[in-house]
Amino acid sequence: MMKKQQAFFFVPYLLWIVLFVIAPLVLIIYQSFQNLSGHFTWANYASYLGSATYLKMTAESVWCALVITVVTLVISYPTAVVLNRLPNKQFWLLLVILPTWINLLLKTYAFIGLFAHNGSVNHFLEFLGLGAHQLLFTDTSFIIVASYIELPFMVLPIFNSLASLPSSLINAAADLGASRWQTFTRVIWPLSLSGVKAGIQAVFIPSLSLFMITRLIAGNRVITLGTAIEEHFLTTQNWGMGSTIGVILILAMFIVMGLTGEKKKQQGGRH
Amino acid sequence: MKKQHTGWLGKVYLALVLVILYLPIFYLVYYSFSSGKTMEKFGHFSLVHYRVLATDTRMIQIVINTAIIALLSSLIATVIGTLGALVIKRVRFRQQRQVLLSLNNVLMVSPDVLIGASFLIFFTVIGLRLGFVSVLLSHIAFSIPIVVLMVLPKLNEMSPTLADAAADLGATPWQSLSRVTLPAMTPGILVGYFMAFTYSLDDFAVTFFVTGNGFTTLSVEIYSRARQGINLEINALSTVVFLLSLALVAGYYFLSSRAGRRNRVMTVKEGDVQ
Amino acid sequence: MAHPLIEFRHIKKAYGDNVVLKDINFQLESGKFYTLLGPSGSGKTTILRIIAGFNEATSGDVIFDGQRINDVPANRRQVNTVFQDYALFPHLNVFENVAFGLRLKKVGTQEINERVERALRLVHLQGYQEREITEMSGGQQQRVAIARAIVNRPKVLMLDEALSALDYKLRKEMQTELRALQRRLGITFIFVTHDQSEALAMSDQIFVINDGLIQQSGSPVDIYDEPLNHFVADFIGESNIVPAIMKRDYLVNIGGLDFECVDAGMRPNEKVEVVLRPEDLDITSPEKGKLLVTVDTQLFRGVDYQITAHDADRHEWKINSIHKTTVGSQVGLSFDPEDIHVMRLHESEQDFDNRLESYEDEK
Numbered sequence: 046m047m048k049k050q051q052a053f054f055f056v057p058y059l060l061w062i063v064l065f066v067i068a069p070l071v072l073i074i075y076q077s078f079q080n081l082s083g084h085f086t087w088a089n090y091a092s093y094l095g096s097a098t099y100l101k102m103t104a105e106s107v108w109c110a111l112v113i114t115v116v117t118l119v120i121s122y123p124t125a126v127v128l129n130r131l132p133n134k135q136f137w138l139l140l141v142i143l144p145t146w147i148n149l150l151l152k153t154y155a156f157i158g159l160f161a162h163n164g165s166v167n168h169f170l171e172f173l174g175l176g177a178h179q180l181l182f183t184d185t186s187f188i189i190v191a192s193y194i195e196l197p198f199m200v201l202p203i204f205n206s207l208a209s210l211p212s213s214l215i216n217a218a219a220d221l222g223a224s225r226w227q228t229f230t231r232v233i234w235p236l237s238l239s240g241v242k243a244g245i246q247a248v249f250i251p252s253l254s255l256f257m258i259t260r261l262i263a264g265n266r267v268i269t270l271g272t273a274i275e276e277h278f279l280t281t282q283n284w285g286m287g288s289t290i291g292v293i294l295i296l297a298m299f300i301v302m303g304l305t306g307e308k309k310k311q312q313g314g315r316h
Numbered sequence: 317m318k319k320q321h322t323g324w325l326g327k328v329y330l331a332l333v334l335v336i337l338y339l340p341i342f343y344l345v346y347y348s349f350s351s352g353k354t355m356e357k358f359g360h361f362s363l364v365h366y367r368v369l370a371t372d373t374r375m376i377q378i379v380i381n382t383a384i385i386a387l388l389s390s391l392i393a394t395v396i397g398t399l400g401a402l403v404i405k406r407v408r409f410r411q412q413r414q415v416l417l418s419l420n421n422v423l424m425v426s427p428d429v430l431i432g433a434s435f436l437i438f439f440t441v442i443g444l445r446l447g448f449v450s451v452l453l454s455h456i457a458f459s460i461p462i463v464v465l466m467v468l469p470k471l472n473e474m475s476p477t478l479a480d481a482a483a484d485l486g487a488t489p490w491q492s493l494s495r496v497t498l499p500a501m502t503p504g505i506l507v508g509y510f511m512a513f514t515y516s517l518d519d520f521a522v523t524f525f526v527t528g529n530g531f532t533t534l535s536v537e538i539y540s541r542a543r544q545g546i547n548l549e550i551n552a553l554s555t556v557v558f559l560l561s562l563a564l565v566a567g568y569y570f571l572s573s574r575a576g577r578r579n580r581v582m583t584v585k586e587g588d589v590q
Numbered sequence: 591m592a593h594p595l596i597e598f599r600h601i602k603k604a605y606g607d608n609v610v611l612k613d614i615n616f617q618l619e620s621g622k623f624y625t626l627l628g629p630s631g632s633g634k635t636t637i638l639r640i641i642a643g644f645n646e647a648t649s650g651d652v653i654f655d656g657q658r659i660n661d662v663p664a665n666r667r668q669v670n671t672v673f674q675d676y677a678l679f680p681h682l683n684v685f686e687n688v689a690f691g692l693r694l695k696k697v698g699t700q701e702i703n704e705r706v707e708r709a710l711r712l713v714h715l716q717g718y719q720e721r722e723i724t725e726m727s728g729g730q731q732q733r734v735a736i737a738r739a740i741v742n743r744p745k746v747l748m749l750d751e752a753l754s755a756l757d758y759k760l761r762k763e764m765q766t767e768l769r770a771l772q773r774r775l776g777i778t779f780i781f782v783t784h785d786q787s788e789a790l791a792m793s794d795q796i797f798v799i800n801d802g803l804i805q806q807s808g809s810p811v812d813i814y815d816e817p818l819n820h821f822v823a824d825f826i827g828e829s830n831i832v833p834a835i836m837k838r839d840y841l842v843n844i845g846g847l848d849f850e851c852v853d854a855g856m857r858p859n860e861k862v863e864v865v866l867r868p869e870d871l872d873i874t875s876p877e878k879g880k881l882l883v884t885v886d887t888q889l890f891r892g893v894d895y896q897i898t899a900h901d902a903d904r905h906e907w908k909i910n911s912i913h914k915t916t917v918g919s920q921v922g923l924s925f926d927p928e929d930i931h932v933m934r935l936h937e938s939e940q941d942f943d944n945r946l947e948s949y950e951d952e953k
Binding site for chain 2: 058069123127137140148150155156157161163246253257270287288291295
C-alpha cells in the first residue's frame, strides 16, 4: 500500500493523541511542580500535604462522593431490577435515561428554585408540619442534587448487567432448590457485580470533581476537589496548586478504577 | 428474568423514581408559563418569558455560536475518529492496540475539570488566544474518542473475509475501503457523529475553562445567569431545550435502530456529568 | 503433465516461530477438480490463501500459468474465492454482490446485466437479483457467493470449506451440483475441506495435508485403497490399523497368524502396519473365520450394523456388516488377501510409488 495513504490515515488521529491526550497530561503534571513565578518546586505538594484545609477538603470531597455513590446505588439497584422485569423494559429504561439528555445546568438551576427558602420543597415540608429549613448552601443539598444527576448513570450499567443474565440461570437456580432470596444472593448479585462496579466508577469519579453544582447549590464554599481546581485556575490563578490537586484527582481516579477492577469501558461514558 | 413479573410494589417504586427524575424538569417548564418573576408562586398563564427570550439578541447569538461549535466540532471529530478507528483496527499487535485504545479512552474517563484545566494549560503554552478556536479545538478533542468507540465495533463486527473478498474480486485497497469497509462503518459513524454533536451541545466544564472572555456557549451562559439567581427567561429556555432534547433522542434512537437492532447502543449522553 | 496452471515450489510459511507450511510442492493442471483435505490447523487454508494472494509465502515460488506471482497482489490475480462464511457484502443486494467484480473492471452495464443473469442461472438463482443478502437462506447465500466468483471468469475457483455451514442434505446436493458446475465451466476448482467423504465424492485428485506437509496425493480411489501412512489411513474413512510383521513378499503376520496379502517389496521381517477397512471384514462362524473375535457393541445405522469386537490380544476391531450378530458372542472374521493393505513406517510418497511400480511390473 502506498505510503501517502498510510500517512493520511495515521496522522490526524495520532496527532490528536499526542496533542490532546499526552501533552495535556504531561503539562498538568509538569505544572504541578511549578510555583507562581514558574520555577520548579515541591512546594505545592508540600503545602497540600501540610495544610489541614486541603486535607480536610479532600476528605470531605471523598466522603461526599462516597455518600452520593451509596445513595445512588441504593436507589438504582432496585430500579434496575424492577425495570428488567417489565414487559417493555427498553422503553422504561429510555424514560429513566431521558433526563440525562437535558442540559445539566438547567437541571441544577431547577433545584435553586425547588430548594429556595420560599420554594416548593419548603412548602411541602411546612405542609407536612416539619417547618421550613435552610436547604440551599448546605452539603446535604449538594448530595441530593448530585445524586439526582448521577442516578441514571448508576441504573444503566446495573440494568445492562442484569439484562445480559440468561433467564435459564434463574431457572437453573430454582431447579437446584434455591429460594428467591438465595437465587438473588448466590446468582444474580454476583453476576451483576460488574454492572455495579461500572456504576460506581461512573458516579464516584465525577462526584469528586463536580464544581458547578457546588457553586450553584452549595454556595461559594469549596467542598470538592473539582471546585478547588476551578478556584485555583480561574479565580486565584495559582495554576501550580490547581494542577497539584488535579494530580491528586488523577490518583484518586486510578485508585477507584483499580478497586472496581474490570475495565468496562464500552458503556460509552465520558465522565 | 422474563418470567418473573413485578408486583405493585415494584411498579410504585419505579413510578416514584420516575417522578423524582422528571419533577425538576417539569417544575422548570411549569414556571416558564408563569407571569411572575420567581419559581415560588405561579402568577397567571403568560408567554411573557418566551417573548423576552425571542428578543434577547445576546442569547440568540449564543445559541447560534453553540450550534456552530457543535456542528463543526462533531463533523471534524467524526472524520478524525473514523480514521482513528481504522488506525486502531490496523495495528497488528494486540499490545500496541491495547495501548492505543487506552490512550483513546483517557479523555472518556477523565473528569471534565481535568480536561478543561489541562487544555487551558496547553493552549496557554502554545500561545493560542482563548475564544472560538480554543473552544472548537477542545470540543473536537473530547468528541473524538466517542466516535472511535462507536465506529470500532462496526469494524470488529465486519468479517475479515469481506476485505479479502473485495481484493479477490479485483478491488484495490482504496476501492475495498470505499466500497466495502466504509458502508459497513456507516451506522457507527452516524451514531458517533450524533453523540459528538450532543456532547458538544451540552458541555459546560471544559468550555468554561477554555472560553476566555469574548466567546460564550449556551451552558456557560446559563451558568452565569443562574449564579445571579432565578430568571424565568431561563425557564422558557429550558422548555425549548427540553423539546429539542426530545427531538435529538428520537433522532438518536432512529439512527441506532437503523444501525441494527441487535447491537442497539444503549448509551447515555454523558457529557452531562462532568 | 503438459503445462501446469499452478505450481508450488518449496513453499514455506511461518508466523514467527510457528511454521504452518513446511515444504509444499505440487502442480495443478487446468480443468480439474482438486481437493485439499486435512484436519483444522493442517495448513490447507493457508495454501489456498497463498494462491489467492491474501497471504505471502515465507519462501518458495508460486507459479501461475508459467509466471512467478509471489508479488502480484490479490486483486490482480486471475483466481476467485468462495469463502467459508461466504463474505457477501451486507450493504449490497444479490445483483450488486455478483456485479461487484465486473463494476470494478468497468465492464459496460449491458454486459454486466447479461453476465450476472447468466451466473445466477448457473447457480439456479434466476430472479433473485433484487433480494437483500439477509433475506437469503444459507444455501442461497452459498450460491450467490459462487455466482459472484464465477461471473469474473477466473481460471481457478477456490472454495474454502464452502459447504461446511450447510445442513447434511443440502451439502450432499451441493456436492453433486459443484461437480457438475466444474465440468460445465471446465475451469480448475480447488476445494478445501476437512470432510473426507466430501473429498472422496467430488475430486479428481486429493491432497491429504497434515502438519504443514502433503501426506499423500492421488485419486480418491488410490487414497482410500492404498493409504500411505497411519495418518491417511486413519483420516480417510474408517479403518482397523494393526501392527504387523512382513515375513516375506506377499505374506504378513498379524498377531501371530500368517496371512496371504498382495503387497511386496519390503525387507524380510520388517515391522509394518496393516490396514483393514471395516466394510471388508465379513462375519462368519468361528470355525470359518481367519480371526476369532468377541463382539462388544452393535449399532444399527440404517444401511448396516457398526460392530466393535476384540481379539485374543485385546485389540479392538471395527466391523461394518449388513448382518446382525449378538453382543457377547464369539465370531470369526474373514477377509481376502486384497483387503489387507500393508503400510511401511515412514515411507515417502515417492518411495511408495517406486515400490508399487517395481512389484506390479513383476506380476
